[in-house]
Amino acid sequence: MMRTLVYALGGLLLGGIIHVVVVLLVPDFANRDAWTSMGRFGTDGDFHLLPMSEPGTEPLPYLDPDMAFAVCRFSLAERPIRIHAALPAEFWSAAIYDRRGRSVYSLNDRSAGEGGFDMVLATSVQMARMRENPVDALETTIVIELPVDRGFVLLRSFVADPTLLPETEAALAAARCSDPVPATRTSAAAPTAAGGGGN
Amino acid sequence: MRHPFRFLVDLTVGLAIACLVGFGSAALVLDRDRPFGAVTAGAWSAWPASGSPDADPYTKAMQARSGEVPLGAGEGLIFIAEADDAGTPLSGRCSYRIVGQTPAARLWTLTAYDAEGHLMDNAVRRTSFHSREILREADGRFVIAIGPEAEPGNWLPVATGGSFRLLLRLYDTPVGSGSDVRDLVMPRIERGECR
Missing domain, CATH: 1.20.5 (Single alpha-helices involved in coiled-coils or other helix-helix interfaces)
Structure with missing residues (x-):
């Protein structure tokens, strides 16, 4: 009897360890997490407009039905990327998430300034390289050093009234997610450099 | 042996x-519910750290399972209510009144979800109210009627026989980043008649 008790006690301890391991491993095995769900809206590297949240058709759980959303899954594996959007003069915000859906950076229309935002995402290695060989982008845009090399951006824009929806959706759909960072200062005079962003 | x-x-x-x-x-x-890091004011709870990389492992596991995308710190803060001010769980069979005002925020929205976290279909096609469209009293306070029966003024329909939850999303708010979470003024949730 005593021995069985000892084994039962050991089982309890092992159970505690299993509990911790399960909780820590759930994010690695989740197949309905935000990143995976976003894959079905379209190719990586582009913004995709999400349908408005309506009863029965919610593109992602717990999205605000008063907001229009666009998402983009990005990768910094090859090069830094430039993300920019021109957005209506209403509340909007953008948040950058890592692969696990944690917000590593966010901003809203007040903190970014009127009309939209323009930012460059880079890993710390790419960041160091850009500092050595400065590009124009570093002076005019927000440059964000990310601790990860892939993640997603969620862009939300307030739709105060359904009549404003087309304008908002057009602005979100025109947002660019994976543009190359504008050329370096030395080659900025080349005519090709100006055409990159389309603005 | x-x-x-x-x-x-x-x-x-x-x-x-x-x-x-x-x-x-x-x-x-x-x-x-997420066990750690809740900020509670009246019937409302928020998890200011839930979206950040330093969220606790339980919050991270729950978010991975549900697939929801948390609000970034620079975007706003979400308050959730699952019970009225008396502590009774919100039921789709009862009517409620949300009375008072919200903490400072440039914009807020109030949305009702059923127990599974889905929006509820209804005849008037309303699933939420936002701060710009709400009818207010002269002193800036507001009353939102919530329940299955249509009511004059701000009426947020709820169409479920089971429980439901309310999400108050505060956008561009100092709440959460600041320190004064204790004396937050949140709207009250008063229960009316039940069927």
């Missing part, structure tokens, strides 16, 4: 307890 299988029996008992306790407790905890 009196019994030849004694060791095997003990080992099986031990492992069975380990699995039951380990997996069972993990499943139980992850199906409930």
